[in-house]
Amino acid sequence: MLFNSLEFLLLFLPVTTLGFWLCRRYGDVRWIILWLLACSLVFYGAWEPIYILLILVSIAFNYAAAMLLMRRRSKWILGLAIAANVALLGYYKYTNFLLLTFSTLTGSALHPVAILLPLGISFVTFIQIAFLVDVYNRRTDDLGLPKYALFVCYFPHLIAGPIIHHKEVMSQFTNERIRSISQADVVIGLSMIAIGLFKKVIMADTLAEHANLAFRLANEAQPISFFDAWGGALAFTFQIYFDFSGYSDIAIGLSRLFGIKLPINFNSPYKAGSIIEFWRRWHITLSRFLRDYLYIPLGGNRGGKVRRYANLLIVMLIGGLWHGASWLFVIWGALHGIYLIVNHGFRHIMQAPAVVRAGLDKMLAPLSSLLVFPAVVFAWVFFRANTWDGAMVMLRAMRGLNGIVVPERFQFFGPFREFAMRHIVTGNLITYQSLHNIAWLVAAALFVFLLPNTQELLAKFKPALDKVEVPDNVFNRVLTWRPTTGTAILTAAVTLLALFKIYAGAPGEFIYFQF
Numbered sequence: 001m002l003f004n005s006l007e008f009l010l011l012f013l014p015v016t017t018l019g020f021w022l023c024r025r026y027g028d029v030r031w032i033i034l035w036l037l038a039c040s041l042v043f044y045g046a047w048e049p050i051y052i053l054l055i056l057v058s059i060a061f062n063y064a065a066a067m068l069l070m071r072r073r074s075k076w077i078l079g080l081a082i083a084a085n086v087a088l089l090g091y092y093k094y095t096n097f098l099l100l101t102f103s104t105l106t107g108s109a110l111h112p113v114a115i116l117l118p119l120g121i122s123f124v125t126f127i128q129i130a131f132l133v134d135v136y137n138r139r140t141d142d143l144g145l146p147k148y149a150l151f152v153c154y155f156p157h158l159i160a161g162p163i164i165h166h167k168e169v170m171s172q173f174t175n176e177r178i179r180s181i182s183q184a185d186v187v188i189g190l191s192m193i194a195i196g197l198f199k200k201v202i203m204a205d206t207l208a209e210h211a212n213l214a215f216r217l218a219n220e221a222q223p224i225s226f227f228d229a230w231g232g233a234l235a236f237t238f239q240i241y242f243d244f245s246g247y248s249d250i251a252i253g254l255s256r257l258f259g260i261k262l263p264i265n266f267n268s269p270y271k272a273g274s275i276i277e278f279w280r281r282w283h284i285t286l287s288r289f290l291r292d293y294l295y296i297p298l299g300g301n302r303g304g305k306v307r308r309y310a311n312l313l314i315v316m317l318i319g320g321l322w323h324g325a326s327w328l329f330v331i332w333g334a335l336h337g338i339y340l341i342v343n344h345g346f347r348h349i350m351q352a353p354a355v356v357r358a359g360l361d362k363m364l365a366p367l368s369s370l371l372v373f374p375a376v377v378f379a380w381v382f383f384r385a386n387t388w389d390g391a392m393v394m395l396r397a398m399r400g401l402n403g404i405v406v407p408e409r410f411q412f413f414g415p416f417r418e419f420a421m422r423h424i425v426t427g428n429l430i431t432y433q434s435l436h437n438i439a440w441l442v443a444a445a446l447f448v449f450l451l452p453n454t455q456e457l458l459a460k461f462k463p464a465l466d467k468v469e470v471p472d473n474v475f476n477r478v479l480t481w482r483p484t485t486g487t488a489i490l491t492a493a494v495t496l497l498a499l500f501k502i503y504a505g506a507p508g509e510f511i512y513f514q515f
Contacts, residue, residue: 001046002509003250004200006502012043013254016155020258029175033146036258040153044119051118058088059149062128066135066143078136082129089125092117097325120159122322124152126289131166133293140166147173156254160247160510162265162285168465172260181259187483188461192253194491195454197498199246204239205501205508207444210437211236211384218397219390225405229397231441236384237377238444241270243511244283249454252464264466268453272372275339286322290315305348312344313337328382328391335379450475457481 001008016039023031045052065081068074096112103110118124131151134140151170157163214232217224224232248265255262269282279287295315301308313334320333381398385391396402455468458481470476481487 001043003247003254004197004498004502004508004510006499008043009499009502012039015039017257024178024181029173029178030146032178032258033150033173036155037146037150037153040150040155040158043155044153044158047119048116054118055124055153056149058085058124058128059152062132062152063143063145063148065132066140066148069132069135070143073136073138075136078132081132085125085129085132089121091115092121094321094325101327123157123159123161123163126163126286126322127165128152130163130289130293134166142170154255156251157262160251161283162248162251162263163289164262164285169260169262177259184461184483185256185259188458188463189253189256191458191481191487191491192249192256192454192463194495194498195457196246196249196251196253198494199242199249200508200510201246201498201501203444203447204242204246206440207235207239207242208508210440211239215384215386215390215394218393219386221389221393223393223402224397225403226397226400227405229394229402231437233377233381233394233398234441237270237380238441238448240380240383240511241448242444245453247510256463261463261465264455264464264468266453267455267468268448270373270376270448275336275343275372275375278372278376279336279340286319290319294318305345309341309344312340316340323383328385328388332379332382335382339375339379452476452479 001012003009016036019035019039020032023035041052041055044055061084062081065077068077069081092115095115099110099112102108131140131148135143147170148166150173151164151166152158154164154169211232214224214228214235218229218232245266252262252264263285265283265285267281267284269278272278272281295311298311298314299307300311314337316333316337317330318333320329320331320336323329323332378395378398381394382391385394393402452470452475455464456470456476457479459468459470460480
């Protein structure tokens with residue numbers, strides 16, 4: 001069941017919310033925990049009912065391991081429990097990947113195994129591993145089984161994050177907090193859901209049409225043109241931005257309807273001035289998990305610069321493989337690992353006297369910002385391409401090696417006319433032959449680089465657990481969200497527009513649902 005499906009929006013969510021308010025009125029927090037747990041299991045089982053049993057067994061196993069760790073702080077128990085979680089994830093997600101890799105390396109004829117991937121298994125695995133480590137380090141409290149089961153199954157974050165910690169979220173499930181839910185919680189929640197639907201249904205799904213065509217042609221080894229390739233790469237770059245940002249907004253908004261704040265997972269990453277900053281803004285809770293439960297245990301930056309750079313590369317390789325069972329995801333992770341190493345290395349070189357460093361920072365900051373976005377776009381090609389050959393076709397075209405095609409009506413070269421006559425041919429673009437397609441890219445860029453994000457719009461109302469710093473500029477001052485009649489009308493209009501588009505066709509799947 002997708003957040004952007006009519007059955008979720010018009011059936012599941014109203015029934016779940018109504019039951020929640022009835023439990024709040026006539027019961028207490030224990031009723032609410034059991035009700036939301038039951039609803040979350042229904043939500044999860046809508047994909048494949050048999051996997052309800054799988055997630056319940058996983059919950060029971062990890063809860064038992066946590067109880068053992070509470071009684072006996074043993075690294076052996078912790079290690080075996082983590083290994084069991086990784087083994088379960090490995091079986092469902094990486095069995096066919098390993099079989100295919102082995103077949104390719106040895107030439108043997110091993111056939112794929114028919115395995116249906118449980119939704120959200122990567123997220124479920126990570127939050128339970130984090131929970132076990134937190135129990136071992138005595139960073140949890142209130143370890144009741146119903147609360148733990150809801151912690152794992154809580155439907156706003158279940159399928160695609162954010163990756164939450166038991167203490168930061170489940171500590172909010174108290175009678176005092178439930179009784180204090182206000183009209184503002186509901187209004188903020190509904191507003192975030194509406195914004196998220198707009199990003200996903202209107203922006204991301206439209207951009208997906210453009211990106212899919214370009215990458216499909218590349219995967220078929222068709223020599224697409226320079227502008228086709230860049231148009232497709234940029235379309236996917238903005239698609240995954242609005243897709244993930246929209247999902248994160250909806251997840252936080254849904255939880256806010258029940259008075260529970262989730263952590264921020266997305267904070268305008270394309271505005272980052274460095275790759276280090278990019279990963280502090282993109283999939284924030286995953287970055288936090290990789291830092292706290294992988295990078296630091298590996299030694300972090302404690303073993304010298306070479307060890308630090310090696311740890312960064314290992315973490316990003318694992319992060320890439322976590323996103324999907326393909327070597328292309330590993331390459332994507334490796335690229336970002338290399339980016340981070342270069343970024344940290346440059347910062348080390350810049351360790352000059354304060355006055356000199358300040359001057360260099362001021363001079364190089366604009367250049368750094370200009371380099372980050374193209375580097376991210378380049379890496380996204382490997383993330384999106386279905387095959388190595390498809391990625392190579394895209395990158396070859398993006399370098400102009402397949403030629404540059406410009407429709408006649410767009411040819412106004414001026415002083416570059418001689419260059420154009422040698423290198424540019426007249427023809428029709430395959431994917432970006434119309435101003436309509438170009439307008440969508442321009443609109444997406446304006447949304448991404450100029451307008452405030454959802455957290456900045458609603459900053460005064462603290463929509464999530466974390467607080468974001470709101471830049472003081474004209475857009476943020478003018479567009480700050482206010483609880484007015486006009487805002488209510490606009491929110492309703494955006495929601496209706498999204499519902500009409502969903503009704504007109506099958507809802508597009510969130511990209512991160514496959515992870």
